[in-house]
Amino acid sequence: MTQLPAHVPPHIEGNPRLGTWVTVADGLVHVHVGKVELGQGIVTALAQIAADAIALPLSGIRMVPAHTTHGPDEGLTAGSLSVLQAGPALRHVGAVVRALADPGRQGYVERIAALDPETDLRAAPVAEPVATVAVGSSAPRLDLPGKVLGRASYLTDRRPKGLLHGRVLRPPSPGTRLVSLDPQWKAAGVTLIRDGSFVGVVGEHEVDVDRALPRLADGCTWVESDTLPDERGLPEWLRAGPHEDIEVLDEGPVGATLSASYSKPLLAHGSIAPSVGMARWDRAGLHVWSHSQGIHPLRLAIAAALSLDPAAVEVEHVENAGCYGHNAADDAAFDAVLLARAVPGRPVLARWSRPDELTWAPLSPAMTATVSAALVDGRITAWSYDVYGLGHSSRPGYRGAPGLLGAAYLETPVPLPQPTDPPLAAGGGTTRNAVPIYDVGPRRVTGHRRVDGPFRTSAMRALGAYLNVFAIESFIDELADEAGADPVDFRLAHLSDPRAARVVAEAARLAGWSDPLPDDVGRGLGFARYKDEGAYCAVVAEVGVTSSVAVRRLTLVADLGLVVNPDGARNQLEGGATQSVSWTTRERVRFDRRRITTTDWELYPILTFGEAPPVDVHLVTSDAPSVGAGEAAQGPTAAAIANAVHRALGVRVRDLPLDADAIVRAIEQSE
Amino acid sequence: MVITVNGADVSLVSDGETTLLTALRDELGLVGTRFGCGQGLCGACFVDVEGTVMPSCQTPLWQVEGRAVTTVEGLSRDGEAHPVQQAILDRQAAQCGFCISGIVVRAAALLRDEPDADADRVAEALDRNLCRCGSQRRIVEAVLAARESV
Numbered sequence: 001m002t003q004l005p006a007h008v009p010p011h012i013e014g015n016p017r018l019g020t021w022v023t024v025a026d027g028l029v030h031v032h033v034g035k036v037e038l039g040q041g042i043v044t045a046l047a048q049i050a051a052d053a054i055a056l057p058l059s060g061i062r063m064v065p066a067h068t069t070h071g072p073d074e075g076l077t078a079g080s081l082s083v084l085q086a087g088p089a090l091r092h093v094g095a096v097v098r099a100l101a102d103p104g105r106q107g108y109v110e111r112i113a114a115l116d117p118e119t120d121l122r123a124a125p126v127a128e129p130v131a132t133v134a135v136g137s138s139a140p141r142l143d144l145p146g147k148v149l150g151r152a153s154y155l156t157d158r159r160p161k162g163l164l165h166g167r168v169l170r171p172p173s174p175g176t177r178l179v180s181l182d183p184q185w186k187a188a189g190v191t192l193i194r195d196g197s198f199v200g201v202v203g204e205h206e207v208d209v210d211r212a213l214p215r216l217a218d219g220c221t222w223v224e225s226d227t228l229p230d231e232r233g234l235p236e237w238l239r240a241g242p243h244e245d246i247e248v249l250d251e252g253p254v255g256a257t258l259s260a261s262y263s264k265p266l267l268a269h270g271s272i273a274p275s276v277g278m279a280r281w282d283r284a285g286l287h288v289w290s291h292s293q294g295i296h297p298l299r300l301a302i303a304a305a306l307s308l309d310p311a312a313v314e315v316e317h318v319e320n321a322g323c324y325g326h327n328a329a330d331d332a333a334f335d336a337v338l339l340a341r342a343v344p345g346r347p348v349l350a351r352w353s354r355p356d357e358l359t360w361a362p363l364s365p366a367m368t369a370t371v372s373a374a375l376v377d378g379r380i381t382a383w384s385y386d387v388y389g390l391g392h393s394s395r396p397g398y399r400g401a402p403g404l405l406g407a408a409y410l411e412t413p414v415p416l417p418q419p420t421d422p423p424l425a426a427g428g429g430t431t432r433n434a435v436p437i438y439d440v441g442p443r444r445v446t447g448h449r450r451v452d453g454p455f456r457t458s459a460m461r462a463l464g465a466y467l468n469v470f471a472i473e474s475f476i477d478e479l480a481d482e483a484g485a486d487p488v489d490f491r492l493a494h495l496s497d498p499r500a501a502r503v504v505a506e507a508a509r510l511a512g513w514s515d516p517l518p519d520d521v522g523r524g525l526g527f528a529r530y531k532d533e534g535a536y537c538a539v540v541a542e543v544g545v546t547s548s549v550a551v552r553r554l555t556l557v558a559d560l561g562l563v564v565n566p567d568g569a570r571n572q573l574e575g576g577a578t579q580s581v582s583w584t585t586r587e588r589v590r591f592d593r594r595r596i597t598t599t600d601w602e603l604y605p606i607l608t609f610g611e612a613p614p615v616d617v618h619l620v621t622s623d624a625p626s627v628g629a630g631e632a633a634q635g636p637t638a639a640a641i642a643n644a645v646h647r648a649l650g651v652r653v654r655d656l657p658l659d660a661d662a663i664v665r666a667i668e669q670s671e
Numbered sequence: 672m673v674i675t676v677n678g679a680d681v682s683l684v685s686d687g688e689t690t691l692l693t694a695l696r697d698e699l700g701l702v703g704t705r706f707g708c709g710q711g712l713c714g715a716c717f718v719d720v721e722g723t724v725m726p727s728c729q730t731p732l733w734q735v736e737g738r739a740v741t742t743v744e745g746l747s748r749d750g751e752a753h754p755v756q757q758a759i760l761d762r763q764a765a766q767c768g769f770c771i772s773g774i775v776v777r778a779a780a781l782l783r784d785e786p787d788a789d790a791d792r793v794a795e796a797l798d799r800n801l802c803r804c805g806s807q808r809r810i811v812e813a814v815l816a817a818r819e820s821v
Contacts, residue, residue: 039767039804140763147768148756150703150743154769157702165697206697207689272707272715272769272803321707322767322804354708567763571809575766578805601712601801609797612807 003126011089012121015072019117021093022054028062029054029112031090034074035082036066036293037143039322040630041568042082044141048134048564049087053094054112055103058134063142066317068299076294076395078325078459079427080534080628083564087626095126138567143319155291155318156276156351166339166350167209168200168406169216170360173595174454175227178409182219187212193342196411197222202339202348213353226593227454235263235368235655238388238450246447248424248431253382253442256372260478262471264656266589267364268598269328269460270606273321274352275361277333279340285312290333291320294395298330301396302337305407305414324579325460326395328352328361331405338406358604359596360405362458363589365390365419367430367467371475373440378483380494383440387471390453391419392429392463405456419457421449421464427531433465433635436472437529438494461576462530462634466583469528469635470642470656477524477643478652487525487643488513500529503536503557503620510618511540511555520545521552524643526636535560535632536620539577541640545648549585549658551613551641558617558632561624570617572629577615580637582607586657674735676701677745687733692716694732695742703743703772707801714800717773718742724780743772746779755779758817759810766804774800778814782821790815 011034015021023030031050037043043063051058064071074086096119101111147153171178178197185192189208190201201216203209229237278289286308292298295315303310315333323329332352340348352360367389374382394417396403401417408416421429428434431447447464462469480490488508495501504527517523522545527538536559544550554577563569586605590598598604638656645663646652653666672683676699685694695701695718704727707715711729718727719741727740746753752760755778765771774797781788781796788796793814794807802810 039769041766138763140760141765144760144763144765144768148759148765148771148775149747149752150772150775152702154705156706157696159700159702206693207685210693270803272713272767272801273705274707319767321769324803351706354710354713571763571766571806574809575805578807579803582805600710601708606801606803607805607807609794609800609802609807609811610791612794612805614808 008122009088009092011072011074011085012092016120016122017117018096018115018119018121020072022097022112024109024113027109029056029060029109030062030064032064032071033086034066034072035086036077036317037319038077038293040572041141041565042077043143044139045083045564045568046086046090047142048137048139050090050094051134052130052132053091054097055094055130058139066295068295068315073296075296078293080530080631083626083628092126093121095129096121096124098127099125135564138565153319154273155278155289155320156273158278158289158318158349160347162346164202164204164343164346164348165206165209166200166202166336166348167213168198168335168339168350169213169220170356171197171222171409173224175225176222178220179223180221185216185219187215191342193339195338196413197409198338198406200335200339202343224594228591228593231591234265234366238366238368241448242451243448244451246421246428246431246449248434248445248447250444251442253384253444255374256382256384258375258479258482259370259372260475260654261368261370262467262474262654263368264366264467264470266366266455267460267583267587268358268589268604269324269361270358270604271321271323271327274354274357275328275332276320276349276351277336278347278349279333279336280347281340281344285314286337288313288315288333288337289318290315290329291318291323292329292333293323293326297395297397298333301330301402301404302334305334305402305404325364326362326393326458328357330396334404334406355599359599362394362456364460365392365455365457367464369467369471371471373475373479375479375482378485380438380479381441383436383443385434385445386448387430387434387464387468388448388450389430389464390450390455390457392421392457392459394419394456394458416456418451419453428464430464432463432531433468433528435532437497437500438476438491439496440494461579462631465528465530465631466634466638469526470638473526473528473636473639474642474654477646491527499536499559503527503538503559506618506620507538507540507555507557510557510616513540517542520648522644522646522648524640524647526639526643528635530632534627535629537573537632537636539633539636539640541637541644543641543644543648545645548660549641549645550611551581551585553613554615554637556615556617556633557620558629559620559622560629561622561626563619564626566619569619569629573617573633574615576630576633577637578607578612580634581613581641584638584641584656584658586659588657672732672736674732674737675739677741683732685732687731689732690728691718691730691732691735691740692727695727701742701744705769705772707769714773714777715770717776717800719776719780724777743775746775753779754817754820755782755814758813762809762813762816764806764809764813766806770800770802774810782814782818786818786821
């Protein structure tokens with residue numbers, strides 16, 4: 001039985017051609033999606049949705065990576081929105097395919113192959129929904145076998161015919177110009193490419209381009225300048241402004257006199273592979289291969305930076321190492337474009353170095369917040385919150401600027417934009433999760449984004465929610481102490497959302513909240529609903545504190561609505577929580593007045609195997625709409641650890657990371 | 672220069688100062704060994720040289736001349752995954768997977784040398800392998816599960 005669609009999902013409105021989504025080759029239905037695999041398993045989850053929607057087994061479909069010409073434009077793969085946005089679109093596509101090709105008869109796939117690719121999905125009949133088979137099962141990741149068996153799986157492994165390797169020599173610091181380059185400079189096996197202060201080499205062999213780079217550095221003279229603030233006074237610098245204020249809400253709270261301030265430093269993405277891009281110019285135009293989160297915005301940004309007709313630029317997504325936000329993927333792609341421009345017809349694979357990845361890729365902004373509240377008879381009756389920071393987005397095209405690193409150093413430079421924030425309707429940036437979920441009486445919440453920052457900051461997992469949840473949930477514990485209440489009871493007394501209360505209570509129960517602990521061990525809880533309408537996540541941390549903070553165990557409970565792939569969701573929550581343990585206990589981007597100084601894994605250490613705690617993940621069953629899992633755990637984990645440190649030590653540490661220095665400072669301040 | 676890679680002698684044109692990683696990836700096309708930092712600090716490029724696991728990005732070819740190198744490609748033979756690889760797949764103990772080649776090489780060497788390694792020992796042995804996605808505990812569990820079949 002078929003009918004005309006009552007409601008067309010937004011991603012269908014934007015991509016209404018059937019042939020954009022579905023093609024057939026080699027007896028398999030090829031499903032084209034605009035969301036990209038970043039290591040989070042999304043393509044497997046979307047394959048499950050697509051297989052059910054088309055009424056085929058998972059083995060009957062093949063997922064095709066995103067492509068600006070041959071697939072739908074689904075915007076960025078970011079913000080834990082992929083299932084929410086792409087899921088309904090794929091269900092709609094499947095309903096049309098079933099209505100037109102009848103899965104009940106022999107020759108279904110052949111009939112799909114014969115469908116008119118120009119079919120308008122907005123007007124085509126749709127079949128009734130069918131029972132789910134793949135959705136809800138823990139289907140194994142489609143992409144993992146090749147990666148685990150050591151096959152060519154990543155963009156950095158591509159070796160197309162005629163390939164040249166490329167390397168770019170980044171300046172010694174951001175506020176820099178190349179004043180001279182030795183005119184006699186040459187090195188074996190490479191061709192020098194220069195445009196203004198953008199300088200690099202290409203060559204047939206990796207060994208040659210790698211060897212040429214330090215010699216190229218010797219041949220360059222730069223003029224540098226000091227552009228960065230004093231690292232020791234970073235929170236004060238953030239508060240000093242100038243700011244653009246973000247009024248989130250103001251209900252006129254009064255009497256909020258209990259107060260505390262919290263901070264986080266700049267953080268690095270620290271993907272295990274440095275970014276890479278590949279490009280080839282030929283008569284047909286420019287072809288780019290990138291592990292960008294947004295190949296369509298990247299395409300437009302490349303065209304804008306080089307004044308090209310966007311129609312002549314094609315970008316396709318190829319996976320690389322794990323991506324946790326706007327990292328250097330787009331920049332590396334543009335480096336490849338600039339290098340390949342000098343060698344038409346040849347593909348150029350441009351790979352960044354580890355130091356460049358840690359210092360030139362966009363950073364997660366430093367932030368600081370002051371929260372004030374009134375407490376009357378054990379209840380919060382007023383709430384006031386000010387958060388200060390730097391913009392959480394400088395993605396390509398975000399403010400009309402290309403936002404590509406290499407472009408800022410060309411002879412005719414295209415400057416990098418001042419970072420800004422996503423709009424509040426998209427969850428905001430600085431103020432993401434700045435509104436407490438608790439019943440706290442009248443509230444005022446204001447963001448203050450410094451608008452003249454010299455740092456290249458942008459979106460990293462959870463954006464401002466990481467600091468805001470850390471601050472709110474730390475302060476809730478402080479208020480519970482002030483009220484003489486148990487932190488879990490205090491939270492439950494201020495939570496009227498039953499799904500929230502359930503997750504908090506369940507986490508406490510599963511973690512053995514009231515069980516006794518040794519003296520130097522503490523237990524703490526953190527909770528939030530990501531972006532106010534996403535995943536509910538409560539984390540209980542058990543932490544030992546000696547000279548440093550050792551997280552011994554995490555218990556995590558989440559309500560994600562209907563879960564497409566339970567094991568995949570657990571994996572995302574576990575990974576998000578573990579990454580947050582790393583951010584929270586040790587990570588900080590360091591800098592002097594001129595440059596970022598945390599250039600390698602010794603200077604920017606991340607969590608090791610010996611330090612990673614067991615994470616016990618529980619999913620609450622729910623029929624509510626599916627929401628993403630990848631950004632739910634970071635803030636709650638940070639707060640849970642800080643609250644546990646307070647239980648263990650009797651001292652409140654409000655500045656991240658919770659390393660030995662921060663603990664010593666907090667002890668000194670409390671004395 | 673001749674070295675033995677995954678059981679076969681190969682003759683390389685790369686000079687002796689070329690890193691083993693670059694020779695494997697660029698000259699031999701064995702891209703399973705990954706480039707992560709080029710500084711010997713992340714473990715993504717680990718290979719096994721006659722029983723010793725080392726970062727191939729810090730190993731010049733002259734150092735392995737005439738010696739036997741095993742890469743991640745050499746652990747899975749005839750299409751059959753190494754038990755550590757199979758256990759990682761069984762437990763979905765990876766997210767982006769970029770660190771996995773080096774981890775598989777390190778863990779395979781550990782279980783060869785210490786078949787009874789416990790969780791603490793596995794974690795300790797992997798302490799020079801970095802994972803950014805937060806799969807550490809799943810990986811440790813997978814390596815423990817692989818002990819049965821090594």
